[in-house]
Amino acid sequence: MSIDCKFRHNDPIPARAGIGFKPQHFANICAEHPDIGWFEVHAENYMEAGGPPHKFLSQLRASYPLSVHGVGMSIGAEMPLDEMHLERLKRVCERYQPALVSEHLAWSTHDGVFFNDLLPLPYTQKTLQRVCDHVDHIQSTLKRQILIENPSTYIAFTDSEMSEVSFLYELAKTSGCGLLLDVNNVFVSATNQGYDPLDYIDKFPLQSVGEIHLGGHAVDTNDEDCGAPLLIDTHGCEIADAVWELIGQTLRRTGPLPVLIEWDNDVPRWNKLHSQAMRADAIMQDLRCQHDLAIAQ
Amino acid sequence: MTSPSLNETQRDFANCLLDHQQPVPPGIGAPNGSSAEKRFSIYRNNVVMSLTDVLTAYFPVVVRLLGEEYFYALAREFVLAHPPATPVLTQYGARFAGFISSFPPITDLPYLADVTRLEWLRQRAYHAADGDALGAADFKNVAPSNVPRLCFRFHPSVGLLRSKFPVFDIWRTNTFDKHIRTIPATAPGQAVLISRVGMSVRTLSIEPGTHAFIIALEKGENLASAAQRAFTVADEFNLQIATAVLINMGAITAITEGGPR
Numbered sequence: 251m252s253i254d255c256k257f258r259h260n261d262p263i264p265a266r267a268g269i270g271f272k273p274q275h276f277a278n279i280c281a282e283h284p285d286i287g288w289f290e291v292h293a294e295n296y297m298e299a300g301g302p303p304h305k306f307l308s309q310l311r312a313s314y315p316l317s318v319h320g321v322g323m324s325i326g327a328e329m330p331l332d333e334m335h336l337e338r339l340k341r342v343c344e345r346y347q348p349a350l351v352s353e354h355l356a357w358s359t360h361d362g363v364f365f366n367d368l369l370p371l372p373y374t375q376k377t378l379q380r381v382c383d384h385v386d387h388i389q390s391t392l393k394r395q396i397l398i399e400n401p402s403t404y405i406a407f408t409d410s411e412m413s414e415v416s417f418l419y420e421l422a423k424t425s426g427c428g429l430l431l432d433v434n435n436v437f438v439s440a441t442n443q444g445y446d447p448l449d450y451i452d453k454f455p456l457q458s459v460g461e462i463h464l465g466g467h468a469v470d471t472n473d474e475d476c477g478a479p480l481l482i483d484t485h486g487c488e489i490a491d492a493v494w495e496l497i498g499q500t501l502r503r504t505g506p507l508p509v510l511i512e513w514d515n516d517v518p519r520w521n522k523l524h525s526q527a528m529r530a531d532a533i534m535q536d537l538r539c540q541h542d543l544a545i546a547q
Numbered sequence: 548m549t550s551p552s553l554n555e556t557q558r559d560f561a562n563c564l565l566d567h568q569q570p571v572p573p574g575i576g577a578p579n580g581s582s583a584e585k586r587f588s589i590y591r592n593n594v595v596m597s598l599t600d601v602l603t604a605y606f607p608v609v610v611r612l613l614g615e616e617y618f619y620a621l622a623r624e625f626v627l628a629h630p631p632a633t634p635v636l637t638q639y640g641a642r643f644a645g646f647i648s649s650f651p652p653i654t655d656l657p658y659l660a661d662v663t664r665l666e667w668l669r670q671r672a673y674h675a676a677d678g679d680a681l682g683a684a685d686f687k688n689v690a691p692s693n694v695p696r697l698c699f700r701f702h703p704s705v706g707l708l709r710s711k712f713p714v715f716d717i718w719r720t721n722t723f724d725k726h727i728r729t730i731p732a733t734a735p736g737q738a739v740l741i742s743r744v745g746m747s748v749r750t751l752s753i754e755p756g757t758h759a760f761i762i763a764l765e766k767g768e769n770l771a772s773a774a775q776r777a778f779t780v781a782d783e784f785n786l787q788i789a790t791a792v793l794i795n796m797g798a799i800t801a802i803t804e805g806g807p808r
Contacts, residue, residue: 297635298674299703302746322634328553335634360561364631366601367593369560372574377553404586406576409550442586444579470589478579482589515600 261315263288263349263461265506267530268317269523270513276306278520286527288315288349290510294322296346297338307346317350317461317510318342322364325384325398326357326371336391343392350461350508352397352430353388355381355418372407373417378424385425397460398422399430402438402467402483414439415453422458429455432463433497434489434512438481447496456504464489464497464530465512486515489526498533505541506534550574563587564594565627598626598639605640605670608721609647609663612656621650637674640667658712658732665718665739668706669750672743675704680744680797693804695771699764699793700801704743707761711736715752744797751796756784761793769805 266287278284289310296307310316320339323331343351356368371377389396400418412420422429431454440447466487470480489511501507509530513523551559551574559572570584577583599622603610610618625646631639644667647653648660680702689697708714713734720728738758740751753761756777763773770786777784793799 294634294636298637299676301674301677301704301743303674304677305746324634328557332634338635357557359634360557362632363561363565364634364636365561365564365594366597366631366634366636367590369557369564369590371553372556374550374553380553404589405583406578407556408574408576442579442581478581480581480586480589 261349263315263317263508265508265534267527267534268315268508268510269527270319270510271307271310272513272517273303273306274517275520275523276310279310282520283313284520284524286314286524287531288317288508290317290319290350290512293318293320293339293342293351296342311346316346316348317352317508318346318348320351320353321368322358323353323384323388324357324359324364325353325381325388326355326369326377327359327384328377328380329360331384331387332359336388339388340392343394350397351392351394352399352461354399354401355414355421356401368401370401370403370405370407373410373412373414375411378412378417378420381421382424385421385427389425389427395426395428397428397430399432399463400435400439400454402432402435402442402481404442404480404482406443413453415450415455419455419458422455427458428460429458430461430463431456431459431500432465433500434463434465434467434493435483437490437493437496438467438483441479441481444478448499451496451500451503456500459504459507462497462500462507462509463512464493464509464526465514466490467493484515485512487513488522494529494533497530501533501537506537509534564591565630567591567627594630595623595626598631598636599623601636601639602626602643606643606663606666608666608718609659611721611727612659612662612717613653621647621653624650637670640670643667658710658714658717661708661710661712661714662717664710665708665714665741665750668708668739668741669748672704672706672741672748675702675743678702678704678800681794681799681802683791683794685802686794689802695769696804697770698767698803698805699799700803701765702742702798702800704741704748705761705765705796705798706741707739707758707765708741709736709738709755709758713737715739715750718750740792740796740798742796742798749796751792753792754781754784754789756781757789757792760784760786760789761798767805 264287268288271289271291354368358365436447436450465485466489468482468484511526563569571587575583577586602622629642644660644663647663713730715737716730738753740753759780760773760777763776774786
């Protein structure tokens with residue numbers, strides 16, 4: 251099984267829809283050579299010595315631009331970064347030469363324990379300094395800019411001194427990192443925290459955004475307290491209509507960007523995932539047409 | 548009062564993630580009029596469920612033997628007692644077999660720990676470093692007089708297990724059979740050889756003599772010395788068959804000559 255090599259090694263990520271790669275779709279991708287702009291993988295799935303995962307990814311990389319998305323660097327931790335893990339991330343980047351590398355504004359490790367969740371942190375001057383130092387260290391080790399993603403959150407810290415948007419703005423300004431805007435995370439957090447998602451987008455430093463994420467969320471129906479809505483970022487279903495609406499409004503402000511479709515749990519058949527990517531591409535195609543029309547007039 | 552340091556906040560948060568009896572740490576608010584306990588439980592649940600999913604994927608036969616509901620309860624106990632020490636989750640689960648063997652409520656399934664070990668070896672074999680296995684043709688140029696002094700280097704994916712229980716038969720029927728056979732736990736114990744050939748992990752039941760033979764070879768002993776050890780374990784040990792098994796399993800990546808060790 252193999253994929254024809256159509257792309258050069260250092261292709262940038264195009265301003266199109268990409269798909270989060272799942273090994274169960276490898277056979278479909280080989281058979282159909284789908285017209286997908288790019289693929290993204292989780293760095294941590296390619297940190298072992300050998301075996302099928304590396305074979306899949308090598309073949310995929312030969313045919314499509316690639317983005318590497320880390321889920322374990324824990325840049326929001328007060329404790330020092332795990333140097334061994336950073337070395338592993340560096341090796342993945344050297345081996346697969348991704349066009350984009352990204353991580354999360356979150357922590358996931360404390361005192362040697364990895365929690366496998368993206369945990370929130372208070373937004374203060376002190377934590378900003380810490381995150382800036384960590385991002386700086388990663389960027390100088392990898393010798394490249396990375397993108398940092400806004401989290402989905404369920405709680406708030408009473409000692410936060412600034413908004414998440416201000417925090418990310420300062421982080422990008424100070425560390426020189428780019429930002430990954432997860433529009434589903436914006437919608438989930440805004441609902442859970444009780445603010446307007448479009449207001450968040452309007453205040454977001456959109457000029458720093460290098461990539462957009464789109465995934466599905468679940469609605470918690472067991473919320474027995476005040477009846478306030480509670481959304482959970484599951485990446486386990488289709489993207490909600492309200493999030494499609496929000497991505498349309500976001501892209502009207504930014505213009506076309508690399509937009510990733512993420513579906514990590516209860517992974518669907520390839521065609522279903524592909525159709526979500528086509529929907530994102532269609533939104534951007536419409537924008538280009540409207541833009542061309544506006545110029546023509 | 549000064550606000551806690553980030554390290555203190557994260558220490559308290561981390562403790563509460565693993566100890567579900569503890570109240571939510573101070574400084575955590577539930578926006579939108581919800582309860583902090585309820586909101587914090589989402590993080591607790593994410594930790595347990597996401598890591599349970601990892602274990603479910605690595606130990607499918609243990610899931611079948613215990614049933615999903617019991618497995619989830621067991622996985623939860625394991626996750627809270629032994630959370631991962633690395634973000635590379637393909638390495639998570641090495642301690643699961645040991646945990647199962649000392650978990651009092653399931654001591655009536657004495658073979659379960661060895662089934663867990665077998666599945667863990669398969670998981671490790673899947674991710675082991677690549678290596679080019681030798682085929683039968685690679686042995687053609689070896690002079691017969693040199694054969695006793697040959698030493699083998701093994702493929703990084705090779706794993707061995709010896710159990711007091713019919714662990715291979717239990718694994719096989721629960722993996723392949725539509726109607727799962729009942730394997731009496733009192734049936735003779737089995738040894739298992741695991742190796743990855745290309746993209747697929749292979750699992751094979753081997754004779755006790757062959758098991759002793761491979762163990763000796765792995766330690767660097769030559770064929771004559773390893774065969775001798777095999778004969779002390781099993782009179783019926785057959786050197787040719789055992790070597791053919793290793794070649795068929797893609798287990799050998801290099802031959803060298805060595806004196807007796």
